[in-house]
Amino acid sequence: MTRRPRTAQRTPETHVTARPARSAPSNVLDSRWFMVAARVLVVLMVLGGWQYVAVSGVLGKDAFPTMTGTLAELARQLGSHDLWLAVWATVRGWALGVLIGGSLAIIVGTLLGLNRFAYLSVIPVVEFVKTVPVIAILPLAIVVWGATLQMKVFLVAFGVFWPLTIQVIYGVRAVDPVVRDTAVVLRLRGLRKFVGVTLPSAAPFIATGLRVAAAVGLILAVIAELIGGAPGLGLSILTSVNAGPSRLPATYAFILVTGVAGVIVTSSFAFLEQRLLHWHESQRNLASKAA
Amino acid sequence: MPTRAERTGSPDVSPILAAATTPSHQRPARAASRSASSLRRLWSGIWRLWFFAVVLVAWWVLSADSTSTFFPPLRNIVGRLYDLWIAGDARTNAWSSLQHFAIGYALAGLFGVGVGALLWKFARVGRAVSPVLYFVYVIPTAALLPAIMAIMGIGGSMQITIIVLAAVWPTMLNTLDGMRGIDPIKLDTARVMHMSALRTVRTVVLPGAMPQIMAGLRHSLQIGVIMMVVSELVASESGIGFFILEAQQRFAITDMWTGIIILALIGSVLTFLFVAVERVVLAWYIGARAVEKKG
Numbered sequence: 001m002t003r004r005p006r007t008a009q010r011t012p013e014t015h016v017t018a019r020p021a022r023s024a025p026s027n028v029l030d031s032r033w034f035m036v037a038a039r040v041l042v043v044l045m046v047l048g049g050w051q052y053v054a055v056s057g058v059l060g061k062d063a064f065p066t067m068t069g070t071l072a073e074l075a076r077q078l079g080s081h082d083l084w085l086a087v088w089a090t091v092r093g094w095a096l097g098v099l100i101g102g103s104l105a106i107i108v109g110t111l112l113g114l115n116r117f118a119y120l121s122v123i124p125v126v127e128f129v130k131t132v133p134v135i136a137i138l139p140l141a142i143v144v145w146g147a148t149l150q151m152k153v154f155l156v157a158f159g160v161f162w163p164l165t166i167q168v169i170y171g172v173r174a175v176d177p178v179v180r181d182t183a184v185v186l187r188l189r190g191l192r193k194f195v196g197v198t199l200p201s202a203a204p205f206i207a208t209g210l211r212v213a214a215a216v217g218l219i220l221a222v223i224a225e226l227i228g229g230a231p232g233l234g235l236s237i238l239t240s241v242n243a244g245p246s247r248l249p250a251t252y253a254f255i256l257v258t259g260v261a262g263v264i265v266t267s268s269f270a271f272l273e274q275r276l277l278h279w280h281e282s283q284r285n286l287a288s289k290a291a
Numbered sequence: 292m293p294t295r296a297e298r299t300g301s302p303d304v305s306p307i308l309a310a311a312t313t314p315s316h317q318r319p320a321r322a323a324s325r326s327a328s329s330l331r332r333l334w335s336g337i338w339r340l341w342f343f344a345v346v347l348v349a350w351w352v353l354s355a356d357s358t359s360t361f362f363p364p365l366r367n368i369v370g371r372l373y374d375l376w377i378a379g380d381a382r383t384n385a386w387s388s389l390q391h392f393a394i395g396y397a398l399a400g401l402f403g404v405g406v407g408a409l410l411w412k413f414a415r416v417g418r419a420v421s422p423v424l425y426f427v428y429v430i431p432t433a434a435l436l437p438a439i440m441a442i443m444g445i446g447g448s449m450q451i452t453i454i455v456l457a458a459v460w461p462t463m464l465n466t467l468d469g470m471r472g473i474d475p476i477k478l479d480t481a482r483v484m485h486m487s488a489l490r491t492v493r494t495v496v497l498p499g500a501m502p503q504i505m506a507g508l509r510h511s512l513q514i515g516v517i518m519m520v521v522s523e524l525v526a527s528e529s530g531i532g533f534f535i536l537e538a539q540q541r542f543a544i545t546d547m548w549t550g551i552i553i554l555a556l557i558g559s560v561l562t563f564l565f566v567a568v569e570r571v572v573l574a575w576y577i578g579a580r581a582v583e584k585k586g
Contacts, residue, residue, distance in 0.1 A: 029415055038419035046423055064442070121342040128343070131559035133513070135520040135532070136551045139539040143547075144361050215429065222431040223517075227524050234434065241437040248441070255434045262429035 065249040073249035074256060082236065083257065090232035090261065093149055094221040097156020098214055105161045105213075106206065109168025114198075119169060126165055134159035134220060138228060147229035152221055155228075159220045160213040167212075171205025172198055207277055211269040218265050222258060233258050363545045372549040381534060385553065388530040391447060392519045395454025399511055402455070403462025404504060408496075410463075411470040421467075428464060432457035432514075433521055440526055450522040450530075458515040465507025469500030502576050505569050512565055516558050531557070 028034060051067040065073075077083040112119045137158055145151035175197060183197045225234025237254045240247040351365040375381040410417035436453065443449040473496060481491045523532025535550035570577065 035415075035418055038415070039422050042419050042423055124340055125343050125346055128559055131513075131562035132555040133516045133520055133558045135517050135524070136535070136554040136558070138524070139535050139547055140361070140551060143539055143544065219431040219433065223433040223521060226433050226436065227521065237434055237437055241441075245441075251437060255430065255438065258434040259426060259430035262431055263426055266429050 065252055069249040070252040070256070074253035077250065077253050077257075083254075086231070086233045086236045086254075087257065087261065089149070089230075090218075090221055090225065090234070090258075093152035093224070093230065093232060094156060094217050094265075096149075097153045097221065098160055098217045100153065101157035101160030101217070102164060102210060102213060104157070105164035105209075106168055109165040110172055110202075112165070113169040113172030113202075114194075119173070123166075123169070126162055126169075130162040130166060135223070138224065141224075142228050147231075149230060151228055152224040152230045152232070155224045156217045156220045160217050163216075164209045164213045167205050167209030168202065171202030171209075174205065175201045204277055207273040211266070211273055214265050214269045215262070218262055233261070360542075360544055363548065367545050368548045368552065371545045372552060375546065375549055376553060384529055384531050384534045385557065387447075388519055388523065388532070389557070391450045391522075391530070392454060392515055395451045395519070396458060396512065396515045398451070399455045399458035399515065400462055400508055403459045403507065403511065404466050406459075407463040407466025408470065410467050417467065424460075424464070428460040432518060436521065436525055445526040445528075450519065450527065453522045454515050454518045457518040458511040461510035461514065462504070462507040465503050465510070466500065469503030469507075470496060472503065473499035498575075502573055505573060509562075509565055509569070512561060516561060520554065 047067050050064075054064040054066040054069075112122055134155065138155060141151045141154055145154065179197060179201065183193055188196060221232065222234040224230050225232040226238055227234075229235055229238070233254060237251055237258070240250040240254060243250075354362055354364045355366065357364050376385075410420065432453065435456065439449060439453055439456070443452055477495050477499065478491070481495050486494070519530075520532040520535075523530035524536050527533045531550060531554050535547055535554065538544075538547035538550055
């Protein structure tokens with residue numbers, strides 16, 4: 001009686017990456033718990049250093065609020081209405097700007113990338129405008145729209161559009177020659193080729209571009225609020241600065257919240273990218289570093 | 292005839308590639324044909340700028356009778372540009388901005404590469420410190436502006452500090468990433484060959500990490516330019532940002548536009564300079580990637 005060959009054991013794959021089994025490291029300094037403890041220690045040292053600098057007045061008497069004061073103020077603000085309104089205003093402007101700029105960039109970039117003549121003609125213009133610091137547009141935007149949400153959305157969309165368009169164009173054009181030739185041999189054309197060959201090849205470029213665009217968009221949103229006066233976290237920072245040294249803990253509390261917002265944005269986009277492009281992971285490192 | 296570079300869509304590296312792959316005894320013949328083809332490429336490059344020219348002409352024509360305060364005719368803008376920046380003395384603004392930028396960017400580059408290399412060398416320290424570094428990296432530096440102003444007051448050193456604080460992170464993190472991404476086999480080979488530390492750094496570590504370091508430096512350049520302007524928009528008595536802001540507050544919109552154009556030109560010239568330097572530094576890498584891409 002023949003026995004059916006046993007199928008190979010399937011190791012359960014995690015969604016993100018398959019972790020190889022690790023043997024215990026030889027040196028205690030490399031073990032996991034030590035690493036976590038070291039990181040916590042560094043954070044505590046930074047907070048302690050802040051407290052010391054504030055209390056001892058090393059960098060100027062009234063320039064720094066104490067760490068404890070700032071954290072207390074932060075806790076108080078987290079319970080109050082104003083902070084969340086400001087966060088919502090910033091997130092709204094950022095999201096609208098990235099959405100508008102991003103979708104325009106993807107559409108325009110795809111159209112340009114598919115046609116070689118169009119791509120070669122338009123690239124000099126796009127590359128030139130990309131090197132223009134978006135800040136140059138800020139006074140113009142303030143003059144045209146005032147200190148409003150529209151000004152913020154325009155600034156973010158403008159800043160996001162140009163580099164993302166270039167990324168999309170490169171992505172659409174960066175098809176692996178073997179894949180491209182296979183598509184020719186299999187006589188793939190039109191929509192089928194676009195969906196099956198072009199889009200997957202462009203995906204890592206678009207993902208990297210969107211991640212950078214999200215981060216840049218947040219920076220531009222904060223700048224638009226801080227300098228332009230549009231409502232949001234930046235404006236809260238500005239008003240508490242103008243209110244004088246008594247409000248200094250509030251200023252730093254807002255700065256911390258802005259930092260946390262930046263962390264959340266960047267890590268969620270990186271996480272999404274890893275999830276959606278897990279099948280592309282190996283090719284990403286090769287091709288998409290050029291951002 | 293489309294060059295190999297144009298067919299694959301990769302950056303135009305044919306001169307570098309030709310130089311890298313031609314055996315030396317064939318170089319003189321290649322050089323002669325290379326200059327003819329580079330002339331041809333220059334001509335086709337100029338032709339490609341047609342869209343650029345169309346955009347400029349369209350702007351000129353469409354704004355010629357404009358009565359809107361916000362979008363004055365391009366002719367007026369160009370006229371004011373000449374009066375203020377070429378014949379006049381608004382150039383001092385540009386020089387002071389660029390001075391601050393140059394010092395800030397140089398410091399940020401040196402500091403970024405140095406600290407990034409140290410964090411790579413002492414890997415455990417690097418891993419322990421990276422969450423904090425990452426957090427500070429993603430704080431929009433504009434948010435730190437009031438804090439820096441409170442400590443350093445208004446003036447050149449404040450602006451340089453802002454530029455350094457903002458521009459150091461991309462370089463530092465990219466240096467760290469680039470060095471981490473070096474093929475460990477190469478490092479082991481260097482150890483096996485008993486290469487001195489200096490030689491390993493010079494021949495294995497630096498070239499291996501250089502593409503990513505240059506990418507980081509390029510990002511730092513863009514951030515540095517933005518911060519140069521931001522620091523002047525908020526608190527300054529001179530500089531391009533100050534010029535633009537002051538023109539806007541006076542409602543001299545045409546003057547403001549000239550400032551914007553000058554700022555755009557500065558930004559693009561700096562970037563093109565950087566790309567030229569990058570092409571020289573990474574010539575071997577660009578050539579190798581082009582060969583790899585063609586298969």
